[in-house]
Amino acid sequence: MKIEIWSDVMCPFCYIGKRNFETALSQFADKDHIEVEWKSFQLDPDIPEVPNESYEQYLVKRKGLSLEQVQGMLANVTESAKQVGLEYNFDTSVMVNSRKAHQLIQFAKSKNLGDAAEERLFKAFFTEGKSIADIATLTQLGIEIGLDETEIQEAFTDDRYSHYATQDIQEARQIGVNGVPFFVVDRKYAISGAQPSVAFLETLEKSFAEWRTLNPENKLEIIEGQSCTTDGTCE
Structure with a gap:
């Protein structure tokens, strides 16, 4: 059964939601039958690739809130992240365009490393204060999750x-x-936002029961005999 997740690596609730979903999936008995695909989304495609303001300054301007209100809001989000084992350092987060990060994710998906790319980019942005628009930084992050350096470079020039x-x-949008x-x-079914893990688990159980009804597991009764296996053993 397939689960698609639209996310932006600059979204603090996306990282929290990822953790809550992973907690639910770890408790789900049929997790081996689940396929997860990460999908790209940009909350603000107009942010420049070169940083020119802090996370706080960006939110003050975009939301029209006071600095004190933004600081309180970020403190609450930081605490929510801490509850699921994440460390957020908004004071060092580099506000840049996430487009190149999504290109890296799309390339990583072609190598079955989409989840690893999401995880590494989230940590780079929220915890380590790295620029996710910088090609050299993205290349290093890609290498860390097992991608080839030359292929990563090509991914940024491949349309x-x-x-x-x-x-x-x-x-x-559609x-x-x-x-x-x-x-x-x-x-x-759709789940919006960083819901608690119990909400994810309930939806997993409900949807999988329906999916299994339409996709029954075929269990064959096997009569054993002499045969050859893929490892070259014949007996």
């Missing part, structure tokens, strides 16, 4: 990975995604 990100963003994280389960 298809940018195109894949655009496709995800357009698809999000299905009515206005904010992230946004989880789509078997194209039947």
Whole structure:
């Protein structure tokens, strides 16, 4: 059963939502039958690639709140992150455009490393204060999760990975995604926001029971005989 997750690596609730979803998935008996695909989403595609303001300054300008209100809001988010084992350092977060980060994620997905890319980029942005628009930084992060350096460089010049990100963003609009994280389960159910793990688990159990009804597991009664296996053993 497939679960698609629209996310932006600059979204603090996306990282928290990822942890809560992972907690639910670890408790789900049929987790081996779940396929997870990360989808690109940009909360603000107009942010420049070169940083020119802090996280606090950005929110003050965008939300029209006072500095004190923004600081209180970020303190609450930091505490929520701490509750699920995450460390947020908003004072060092580098506010830059996330487009190149999504190109890296799209390339990582082609190597079955989409989840690893999301995780590494979240930590780089929220904990380590790294620029997720800097190609040298992104290349190093990609190498850390097992991607080839030369292929990473090519991914930033190959239009298809940018195109894949655009496709995800357009698809999000088509299905009515206005904010992230946004989880789509078997194209039947949707979970919006960083819900508690129990909410994810309940939806997993409900949707998987329905999916299994339509996709029964075939268990064959096997009569053993002499045969050859893929490891070259014949007996």
